[in-house]
Amino acid sequence: MSFIVDSCIMFFLQAFFFAGGWLFFLKILYKNYEVHHTGVLLVFSTTFSLSCTMFVLIIFEIIGFMDPSSRYFHWKLQLFVILFLLIVILPAYIGFFVISNIRLVPPKRHVQVLLTFVSWCIFLYFFWKMGDPFPILSPKHGIFSIEQCIGRVGIIGVTLMAILSGFGAVNYPYTSMFCFIRHVTDAEILGIEKRLMQTMDMIMNKKRRIALANRENQRSASQNLGGGLWGMLKTVTSGGSSENISQLKQETGAMEELSRQLFLEAVDLHTTQERMEFSKTFKGKYFNFLGYFFSGYCVWKIFISTVNIIFDRVGKTDPVTRGIEIAVKYLGIQFDVKFWSQQISFILIGIIIVTSIRGLLITLTRFFYAIASSKSSNIIVLCLAQIMGMYFVSSVLLMRMNMPLEYRRIITEVLGELQFSFYHRWFDVIFLVSALSSIGFLYIAHKQADTESIG
């Protein structure tokens, strides 16, 4: 009986998140586009709702809601469905859209389906091969087991997570802290705009001359239609315009390139000025303060990752238990360890889940706005759904380390005997690489912008 009640609760939650994903897709991602294929919308919403319900199951583990056996069943079911989505449906759908967009392919439906199947098999082969250099294969399991699939999905997802966190940890302080904002005066902006308009005037001048020259050539060509040899000589010597059209076109091309550069500079200056104005507001100051906090966190995280890698250390205890230990031993605060560890881990895990979902959705939205066009919007959205699914599955994997031992059990049971320590090490390595290269890139970009603004 309780199983049916629990299933109803899960179904209701899934429907709720499905609606959330649907709304997000329509109102935010596809703000400027029309939906032609409802299938894309369905797949995206399903991936989103499955990922979110997985997180909800973790929360249920911690607070002890629902029967343990039904929780276990739903865990397995969810995992199976989301893996099926990530490995079978999404790649096939992406392949189908890519193939139908290529012009060489005839528009017959069965040809496209056949090519999609072939491309999916190629994807599957590479997906399998990718797991070979990593210690995923444990001799206890067969070839086509869930653990194999999760292991591979986990690698891709953890790599993505580490790259995004590394970049985000460095970029967020850079964009929100005042000391990095260059100072831009109104005179600078006016100067650039004046140069831009002068360039546009010059381009317009040349284009007018080209248009006039073309018209002259057309008129003289039509007048000399029956000329023969003498006619041709006449056009060369007297008729037609005296303008060298190809040279004008070349000059115009160069000026247009210049105008683009000037425009981009103007955009940059305007954006910097907007940031300057934003920094004077209350919200700006609040973000600036957060920026200091996060830059401290970023430095600590880089340090810890380096230490972990050098000393080959994997954290055995989670931050909650360790924090409580410290509080009890050194600060002498006495409290009910079991009760408080449950509450605190609930809050901590909840915060981590919410911020990672929100952070990923914001990043995906920005990415989508930057590169989507009306032709490629379907493919890009499906790729984003794939990234989102892999990201969330790996979050579950990595979250295991943040939870006290008694709650880790369910993840270990469900995900099977994966080498969790390997994933944490892999995360640390990629995080370090990503953070350091982001620092390098931002430093170079900052220096370049500084030297350009002087010149």
Add this chain to the structure above:
Amino acid sequence: MAGIDKVKILVLGDSGVGKTSLVHLVCHNEPTTNPSWTIGCSVDVKLHEYKAGTASEKTFFVELWDIGGCTGHQNSRQIFYNPVNGIILVHDLTNRKSQQNLRTWLAEVLRKDNKTANNGYDYDPEEFAGNQIPLLVIGTKADQAETIRDKSKSRTSSMAEEFGADQFDLDCQNVKYLSPGSTNAVKLARFFDKVIERRYYSREGQGHYSPPLDRRRFKNSHVD
């Protein structure tokens, strides 16, 4: 070149609707191959015969300013909006949202004096009723739209009626849509004539629609 007057027409629309292809088709009578995203503004010019075929026929330069539609560049676009004699609004027939966004574009241009950013929600039809700038609405990708939706229930007229503008649809890759003598070519020529008339032959006599309060400190060295 001395003695030929010019008018400036803006070509506006969302990113990817086909403004650059359209401008190329109008000015050079041939389709483009795969243009890349317009950054900033790309200009082109066409020699147009005002009142062609009558005694008072005169040649004018029609400058088409094709403004790039990237949302990230919005803060720097106003520099191109002043002055303007005519506006062509372009939307994509396969994407209904691009038509709805035309209101935002029109508001952006007509409010260029106002530095506060507006996001389309402030669109008030009354405000634009007094608009004197001639408008034209063009729908692109007509060939693809036929395969996607039933053309009989086209809702394109609503937007053009709202603006009080003329409108037509075409496919920028096909020259026949603008062949001389076709309805589309006639509408386009009529639009150009209207722009020239309002610029140079308007009843007020001053012959130049200038924005009511130009608060920009930047003295435009571009002489009209």
